[in-house]
């Protein structure tokens with residue numbers, strides 16, 4: 001058995017111990033090779049339960065956070081899912097195993113180009129991406145059964161995202177409140193009514209407006225949020 005396969009099994013057991021119970025989610029994580037999404041110099045840590053840098057001041061989320069967010073979306077193979085923050089594309093690939101189609105938006109075009117290469121290499125055909133400001137959602141494709149945002153919103157989710165969720169749909173998003181972040185689940189019960197549930201404290205990079213210029217300094221996010229997406 002390869003070194004990665006052994007480590008992957010250890011990670012899955014670790015996620016089960018932490019309370020991830022949905023076997024379909026664990027199988028999806030088992031199927032997606034996380035080592036190809038992390039920088040070559042960090043492949044050794046690909047199956048550690050930690051966030052890792054992916055360039056442009058961004059991070060690939062910690063596997064436990066990816067598993068928990070995915071589990072809380074309660075995905076079905078008929079779901080149309082919107083993802084904000086493609087990043088490395090790792091979370092996108094996990095989602096793509098479990099739903100009909102993922103629409104994913106990333107504001108850093110160079111990250112998106114790399115992620116798209118991965119989707120091709122892994123022969124995942126149910127992912128559609130766009131470079132843009134995910135705070136505005138994806139109106140032409142709305143409404144969505146589920147929405148996942150992998151960058152932290154200030155105070156509450158952008159209104160457009162709430163609007164683009166189907167009634168009965170679920171959104172999972174980190175929200176920054178008083179300098180702390182909490183992973184929150186919004187279930188849309190009516191046109192303007194949502195049931196809220198706090199899942200756990202998290203640390204994500206911030207949700208930022210507009211598309212990023214192609215040449216941005218690596219220091220873009222060195223503010224209070226410049227931490228890794230870890231619990």
Ligand code: SAH
Nearest residue numbers: 060085087088091106107134150151207208
């Ligand atoms: N899910 C990713 C995690 C990426 S980190 C992974 O598995 O690798 C969060 C990402 O959100 C970053 O790439 C950041 O550029 C992106 N982001 C932040 N604000 C955004 C916005 N308004 N629209 C689209 N992407 C955004």
